[in-house]
Amino acid sequence: MALHCVPYLPFFHTLHTLYILMKFATKAIHAGIEPDPTTGAVMTPIYQTSTYAQASPGKHKGYEYSRTHNPTRTPLQVCIAALENGLHGLCFSSGMAATDAVIKLLKPGDEVLAGNDLYGGTYRIFTKIFAVYGIKFKFLPLHLPGALEAAITPATKLVWMETPTNPLLNITDIAACVRIAKAAGALTVVDNTFATPYLQRPLDMGADIVLHSLTKYMAGHSDVIMGALVTNSDALAQQLAFIQNACGAVPGPQDCFLVLRGLKTLHLRMERHCSNGRAVANFLNQQPKVDAVYYPGLPSHPGHTLASSQMDDFGGMVSFNLKGDSMDDAVAFMERIKLFTLAESLGGVESLCCHPATMTHASIPPAERAANGLKDTLIRLSVGIEDIEDILADLAQAIG
Ligand SMILES: Cc1ncc(COP(=O)(O)O)c(C=O)c1O
Numbered sequence: 350m351a352l353h354c355v356p357y358l359p360f361f362h363t364l365h366t367l368y369i370l371m372k373f374a375t376k377a378i379h380a381g382i383e384p385d386p387t388t389g390a391v392m393t394p395i396y397q398t399s400t401y402a403q404a405s406p407g408k409h410k411g412y413e414y415s416r417t418h419n420p421t422r423t424p425l426q427v428c429i430a431a432l433e434n435g436l437h438g439l440c441f442s443s444g445m446a447a448t449d450a451v452i453k454l455l456k457p458g459d460e461v462l463a464g465n466d467l468y469g470g471t472y473r474i475f476t477k478i479f480a481v482y483g484i485k486f487k488f489l490p491l492h493l494p495g496a497l498e499a500a501i502t503p504a505t506k507l508v509w510m511e512t513p514t515n516p517l518l519n520i521t522d523i524a525a526c527v528r529i530a531k532a533a534g535a536l537t538v539v540d541n542t543f544a545t546p547y548l549q550r551p552l553d554m555g556a557d558i559v560l561h562s563l564t565k566y567m568a569g570h571s572d573v574i575m576g577a578l579v580t581n582s583d584a585l586a587q588q589l590a591f592i593q594n595a596c597g598a599v600p601g602p603q604d605c606f607l608v609l610r611g612l613k614t615l616h617l618r619m620e621r622h623c624s625n626g627r628a629v630a631n632f633l634n635q636q637p638k639v640d641a642v643y644y645p646g647l648p649s650h651p652g653h654t655l656a657s658s659q660m661d662d663f664g665g666m667v668s669f670n671l672k673g674d675s676m677d678d679a680v681a682f683m684e685r686i687k688l689f690t691l692a693e694s695l696g697g698v699e700s701l702c703c704h705p706a707t708m709t710h711a712s713i714p715p716a717e718r719a720a721n722g723l724k725d726t727l728i729r730l731s732v733g734i735e736d737i738e739d740i741l742a743d744l745a746q747a748i749g
Pocket residue numbers: 443444445446468470471511515540542543561562563564574575576694709
């Protein structure tokens with residue numbers, strides 16, 4: 350099958366039928382990938398070109414200009430769609446650019462209901478960029494049953510879920526929120542960055558759009574910034590592809606190559622992230638100097654039962670507070686930790702430690718953070734895939 354042709358709707362429906370029969374690891378390695386038709390190269394070449402020769406005006410081989418389509422980007426979009434059990438995938442220059450494209454589906458006066466624990470940059474683009482254009486945003490504890498039903502109105506056009514949430518690992522019932530949103534005529538978006546399709550497939554639960562910061566687990570090696578959207582709706586795919594091309598926040602071919610390479614080991618990496626994450630959560634839970642541990646895999650986590658039913662495992666993100674809730678103690682821990690690098694971001698093969706209040710969530714006003722249960726002393730760990738003995742030894746020495 351020639352993948353190097355203009356993506357058109359029947360083409361994607363045919364691919365969907367083909368890939369839906371494959372299991373996850375097979376899709377991660379093969380979906381969208383064909384030997385290069387001109388050379389036979391097994392790995393997708395980096396088509397580092399902005400434009401494409403035409404034989405006559407409008408007569409071309411499926412590609413005109415790389416903002417619109419690029420032959421390295423096309424297989425990546427197909428692969429991501431296949432992993433999410435979706436029909437259409439679209440890649441953007443960052444996770445935030447993907448978020449930007451979704452909100453551009455709306456118009457002034459439309460209302461978005463979003464979870465109140467979410468990535469700080471998402472909160473920032475909603476409140477500082479799109480609120481200025483008359484789109485209304487309300488933040489509520491979507492992870493609590495009844496919260497969405499109580500807040501939804503005829504003005505609600507979009508429900509924005511992030512689950513598990515960043516950084517408190519709250520779990521939102523995707524299927525229940527989809528039911529409520531659909532009854533009210535609102536679209537649903539799930540930011541699936543923390544879970545990845547290896548652990549959770551929101552389209553199967555009825556969500557309209559899945560969003561990814563591919564920067565994280567999907568690419569997996571902390572060497573690229575990229576985002577993606579996946580949908581089963583032809584109409585939404587057409588609108589989003591129009592926005593992708595018209596606004597132009599597209600990734601370059603070199604970055605697409607890196608994400609394609611990363612995806613081939615997603616299933617292996619996620620297995621190890623999950624087993625290491627579970628071990629870290631259990632370890633922290635037993636430390637006398639540690640207070641709350643936020644990890645949906647712990648039976649004591651309020652979202653544990655729900656997570657067990659809508660996810661296949663619990664991931665590699667663990668947040669916690671030290672007893673006494675002292676900023677000095679939290680800073681001392683973050684200065685002592687060695688194997689974990691103190692840095693923003695998550696989802697790479699290497700373990701990272703982040704301080705949400707000054708890093709990823711600094712753009713949320715302190716009072717709002719506190720009201721949503723995000724303490725300034727919270728420490729967030731992205732547990733990597735190193736040997737667990739080394740990870741636990743580093744945590745033990747940093748806790749002291
Ligand atoms: C859950 C979540 N969504 C979206 C984003 C934004 O992605 P990017 O940094 O690729 O723009 C992030 C970034 O940290 C994130 O953690």
